[in-house]
Amino acid sequence: MKDQSSKTLSSTQRAVRELRRMIVSGELAAGTDHLESELAQTLGMSRTPVREAALMLESRGLLEMRPRKGVRILPVSSEDMREIYDILTELESLAAQRAAEAGYSEQDLKVLERSIAQMDQAIETENLEAWAEADELFHQELVRLGRNHRIEAIVAMMSDQVRRARATTLFIRPLPVQSNEDHRAVLRAIQEGKANEARERHRQHRLQAKEVLCGILEKHRLNSL
CATH class of the missing domain: 1.20.120.530 (GntR ligand-binding domain-like)
Structure with missing residues (x-):
């Protein structure tokens, strides 16, 4: 159980880092929509750490999570x-x-x-x-x-x-x-x-x-x- 928890935490941290990089660089462009499954495939991981990372990045104003629609990359306002x-x-x-x-x-x-x-x-x-x-x-x-x-x-x-x-x-x-x-x-x-x-x-x-x-x-x- 401990090893699995550490692995999940590590995957979430990696997802946060990679998603942040992609948003800041414009690779994930402002105004675009992305399914969690799509992002998970891009990052080569399961949907759980991607969802956890998206929640963290939402709190920082980089994206918006929308039920059943995935995430929307917010514009620079x-x-x-x-x-x-x-x-x-x-x-x-x-x-x-x-x-x-x-x-x-x-x-x-x-x-x-x-x-x-x-x-x-x-x-x-x-x-x-x-x-x-x-x-x-x-x-x-x-x-x-x-x-x-x-x-x-x-x-x-x-x-x-x-x-x-x-x-x-x-x-x-x-x-x-x-x-x-x-x-x-x-x-x-x-x-x-x-x-x-x-x-x-x-x-x-x-x-x-x-x-x-x-x-x-x-x-x-x-x-x-």
Whole structure:
């Protein structure tokens, strides 16, 4: 019984990982419908872990489960992203403030520095996928440095939708040169222990990012896919 339970858990985790990847990459396109049996066959597993994975991804806003109709991949909604960014803006800005108050050493801030360097290099080569990965690393590390596990949990819960929206708009957005400068300013404020400045600079950065992202979704009507 124990071995069977472990096997089921492992299959569910794999189903979550693979379905999330397929949704974020667009392999499972927004607005499409899929039977559980179809997804199970694609993933090479039974329907039970697929159903359990779908329930988890439904709670993260990536899909909708419909009785007797399987699952529907939800579109990237500009309204949803505005709400999500409103929350992320306040929580991440608080994390930036707390990080500045913590008195971190240069060694403690190495990951933030490295992510900014990676973003700079990505801009130089116009490698937007590499930039997106480094940008995500910066925000994850900033939240971790804020030392609030509940903030980390809430941000993590929303990360899939943010990642998906970014992937949808990445190649039609302006080159994010200003975003790199914003990150650098936040890091400098943290290094200098300027808590209010760190919070406000990050808040302004997130507000601007929200307008860019949601503006693209609305202009190109990507939320109606």
